[in-house]
Amino acid sequence: MVRLSKKVEYGLIAIRHIAAHPSDVVTAKEIADKYQIPYELLAKVLQRLSREGLITSQQGVRGGYSLTKNPNEITVSMIINAIEGNSLAIAQCMTEGPESCDVFNVCTIKSPLSKVQANIENAFDTMTLAQIV
Amino acid sequence: MVRLSKKVEYGLIAIRHIAAHPSDVVTAKEIADKYQIPYELLAKVLQRLSREGLITSQQGVRGGYSLTKNPNEITVSMIINAIEGNSLAIAQCMTEGPESCDVFNVCTIKSPLSKVQANIENAFDTMTLAQIV
């Protein structure tokens, strides 16, 4: 409950590693080996990050990944959203709308919870990649 | 991902309701009906809250639940912890120790994440029941 998924953790570790080696093009295998992360899983995460434009991919033999922006332009929220698709919500009505919860009309806690939510969002939003390298 | 469990949401709704009716002893059935919450589930949540001392229970015919403390002495963290048992952690190494994660030694993100964690804890810690009634 209230836990980051492994995909996100792996993604953070990976993109931090990429950021820490700005002059190299690093491969998925390299990262998987170094951090003992299941290769297939990591590969998918990197693909997601690439598709969302946070990193670029270079296919083929001397391929791999590198950053597209400055580390201080990439926030942790951006990374999470890229990997999990905007699911960073403490309650389901916040991402999936009022209809998703059949208690919505009588729910007395959604407004206080949305304050907490804003707080949490802010925490992930103000932390950039540059700060964790 | 990063979502409160239904048990916690139900617990919050329930305890808020109890707090909003200070002179009454309210029953589980009453709350379940009013908020369309599955009775059995809610009952267990209330039992947990009672066992942890946040509310008192009165058994028997005219029984039910009522608060033990002032609403401003009960924080949302206390409620969550009572229901879920101290599982309010963004990463598993934070509650289950270093051994629980086989990436721990090489993990490069645990220290930044613990800052986020502190932030989140603070958010739940500073919000009291009095504020959500």
Added chain:
DNA sequence: CCTAAATAGGACTTAACAAGTCGGAGTTCG
């Protein structure tokens, strides 16, 4: 002193999601 209305709590089943795996396709350098 019996009964109805309540809490107490374990065991169980089901549903949802996260984690990991597999197979095959596309790309590029040498």
Added chain:
DNA sequence: CGAACTCCGACTTGTTAAGTCCTATTTAGG
């Protein structure tokens, strides 16, 4: 061409959340 890469969806498995069921135990009130 072939090795070293990325790409991507479908699949299986494992874990946790959500909900149900059953059977105590307690107690006010007739």
